[in-house]
Amino acid sequence: MTTVNTMRAISQDTLGGPEVLKEIEVERPAPRPNQVLVRVRAAGLNPTDWKHRATGGFLGEPPFVLGWDVSGVVETVGIGVATFKPGDEVFGMLPYPWGHGSHAEYVIAPVRALTHKPASIDHIQAGALPLVSLTAWQALVENAELRPGQRVLIHAAAGGVGHVAVQIAKARGAYVIGTASAGKHDFLRELGADEVIDYRETDFTEAVKDVDVVLDTLGGDTSVDSLRVLRPGGIVVSILPVGSDEFDKEAERLGVRALRMLVDADRAGMNAIADLVEKGELRPTIAGTFPLADAAEAHKLGDTGRTTGKLVLVVD
């Protein structure tokens, strides 16, 4: 419990492993114009959290509070906010950079980052969706303009972004090929994948061809190799925003397209995601939940990269 003007938050004073995370009590922030204060009910964890914890990334030097996913209840609204009122259930992804994140009891969010939480999912599911779903949506729909009948290859298709991307691609009417270790193939087929490839046994560049769109969640050699399975004019969208020049050069040589992107907060995308949820076409898989105070434990598990589905902090 905290007093009325403070809140608990997971903060860090130094960069490092999960052990640098600690629960602190800080002043509860007030929303500025076109912002709302959200009482966090659940907040997903993502690789961007481990990376920022360890490197500072876009946030620079600590102290900062991590967390880009949020599902919760509007507590107060800033000047000019007409879209939401206190008590509304909302979910969304915070923009980069955002150093006072959602791994806390309350978080400030720009109203354009949020939309109404679908009634058909709970806060844990809603808190797991925003960053991975927006990433997949912006990669497949906004950037690649995926159309019905197109062939899409999704790397690490059982991962956080991957398992959501499979569902979004199927909802768009695409033919979906996913890579994953053999133990996750049943999971991928349940999500709707049409073909599954065991990347440990099979070189995907031999097994797949004539692909229209590749969603590259791995980077490195995978980015460049992915260009070789495209049909002429096809596109690889890498969700790792920086990498080698070879990606662009090889794409030009092959007559295909190579695009790097960074997911961006956006209500229009969140509305599209909420629509898919309401239609029953999109659900997150929850690998585990942790109370806010155990954020370091969640980071430890996330750091292993061995979970299937999403880790979520639950704030009571």
Add this chain to the structure above:
Amino acid sequence: MTTVNTMRAISQDTLGGPEVLKEIEVERPAPRPNQVLVRVRAAGLNPTDWKHRATGGFLGEPPFVLGWDVSGVVETVGIGVATFKPGDEVFGMLPYPWGHGSHAEYVIAPVRALTHKPASIDHIQAGALPLVSLTAWQALVENAELRPGQRVLIHAAAGGVGHVAVQIAKARGAYVIGTASAGKHDFLRELGADEVIDYRETDFTEAVKDVDVVLDTLGGDTSVDSLRVLRPGGIVVSILPVGSDEFDKEAERLGVRALRMLVDADRAGMNAIADLVEKGELRPTIAGTFPLADAAEAHKLGDTGRTTGKLVLVVD
């Protein structure tokens, strides 16, 4: 002319009249992730500029650079920007607060605030549109959900927001009633207004009834009086985000809706505006243009409130 790493900007060290504005040379900023640096070609002026110049508003204490409207050319892109590339012509409205504004040679903008400039308008027209069009769009379409055949009353319909709102409402198939002084009635009819009211001669609460949506650009007594011309369930959207409690209380008493909003940067809205422009359904009226160095002159003219249409700074 400036050296390669600097730029000219209109800044102020103190709050006050137009005379506090001065041209300075500052370092050219670099875009952060999901931002672009735009070479400004034209930047509209809005009442929010005079207000912030005089009061600080959402920006607090100077120094700051004003300007929320921008039309220009992408110069460089930040990490993760897949939507735009250098050389793209873009336009949009910067978010609140934004203390390093568009009244400069270059401006940093979040990519989600921008969209591609329609080829059918020049930078002066594109630089005049964003803030007023987004205001009208968010008021009439997003918040009031204006439908074909509905009756809409637009106050100060010949003003910056008003003259754009008339066109947007007509494009939505609404029946449009506008208030303006008699000298501007021909202008309103050319824009498509179905009825015009001379607010100096006529009490609009006597002349109009059964209105579905009122767009209130004036505030004060007008906000409250506007509630009285609504049909049951109708809505007044005030674009002045703060005001008296009487607005809400009287709305509740009358069984109508009262909403206050503050315009917010948004690509989805900019896309809708660009579509209307491409269809020939939306054009700004330009009251005058000024070179960047004469920003103070533009503020002086804007402060009078006597212009019909938009003032725009042109950056060579």
